[in-house]
Amino acid sequence: MIKLHGVSKQYHSSGGSFQAVQDVTLDIQKGEIHGIIGMSGAGKSTLLRIMNVLEKPDQGSVEVDGRELNRLRGRALREARRSIGMIFQHYNLVYNRTVSGNVAIPLELAKAARTERNERVLEVLKFVGLLDKADQYPARLSGGQKQRVAIARALASRPSVLLCDEPTSALDPQTTGEILEVLRHVNRSLGVTIVIVTHDMDVVNRICTRVSVMENGRLISTQPVEVKPNE
Numbered sequence: 001m002i003k004l005h006g007v008s009k010q011y012h013s014s015g016g017s018f019q020a021v022q023d024v025t026l027d028i029q030k031g032e033i034h035g036i037i038g039m040s041g042a043g044k045s046t047l048l049r050i051m052n053v054l055e056k057p058d059q060g061s062v063e064v065d066g067r068e069l070n071r072l073r074g075r076a077l078r079e080a081r082r083s084i085g086m087i088f089q090h091y092n093l094v095y096n097r098t099v100s101g102n103v104a105i106p107l108e109l110a111k112a113a114r115t116e117r118n119e120r121v122l123e124v125l126k127f128v129g130l131l132d133k134a135d136q137y138p139a140r141l142s143g144g145q146k147q148r149v150a151i152a153r154a155l156a157s158r159p160s161v162l163l164c165d166e167p168t169s170a171l172d173p174q175t176t177g178e179i180l181e182v183l184r185h186v187n188r189s190l191g192v193t194i195v196i197v198t199h200d201m202d203v204v205n206r207i208c209t210r211v212s213v214m215e216n217g218r219l220i221s222t223q224p225v226e227v228k229p230n231e
């Protein structure tokens with residue numbers, strides 16, 4: 001589903017250049033929940049942004065759902081991006097729009113018709129259990145609710161992949177459990193392949209099927225995570 005081959009990325013600044021990601025090769029299977037773990041600065045977020053074409057690698061190839069992303073242009077690139085959802089540690093919601101308004105954003109960008117858009121917004125809000133918050137503004141929601149709005153927004157355009165950058169790092173343990181439950185539901189009932197970047201091994205053990213470890217820009221191992229008998 002996601003194939004990285006020999007991917008490298010260097011950042012340049014006045015202080016010199018810095019190798020953020022170095023020669024990463026990784027094959028994430030369809031239907032997986034794949035964890036990427038490592039210390040701060042290891043290159044995890046850069047790697048996720050490369051999977052989402054927010055960042056272009058200096059070397060290597062990135063294939064998502066059978067498409068070689070760095071060769072796509074224009075409309076084909078926009079369509080490929082639409083099949084990849086992303087959520088972040090700090091939710092990245094638009095605070096002057098309601099919950100519905102936030103979830104509608106990707107559908108507006110895709111120029112979906114109004115009735116179709118409204119139906120889809122309600123459908124995904126129901127999926128994440130926030131139908132009753134549709135007309136509220138994000139500032140009035142708890143952290144867990146905000147992250148569920150972000151998940152609903154990411155799901156609106158029916159992605160095949162959901163990339164999560166530290167999705168629970170700003171949440172308390174109980175809310176973390178709730179969000180992991182929503183992500184498991186996204187994976188199981190919608191068949192969405194999930195990549196979770198985290199520095200929390202507990203998150204990996206609770207939800208991931210495999211985990212890759214990053215250190216200083218390199219991927220140093222990928223292993224299966226033991227199945228949890230009670231889940």
Ligand SMILES: Nc1ncnc2c1ncn2[C@@H]1O[C@H](COP(=O)(O)OP(=O)(O)O)[C@@H](O)[C@H]1O
Pocket residue numbers: 011012013018019020038039040041042043044045046047
């Ligand atoms: N836009 C950027 N410009 C310059 N350096 C960056 C940029 N983004 C990240 N870096 C550097 O690249 C390294 C890896 O960053 P990042 O991918 O965010 O790591 P992680 O998510 O594992 O903490 C860090 O040392 C960071 O300072």
Ligand SMILES: [Mg+2]
Pocket residue numbers: 044045046
């Ligand atoms: Mg990061």
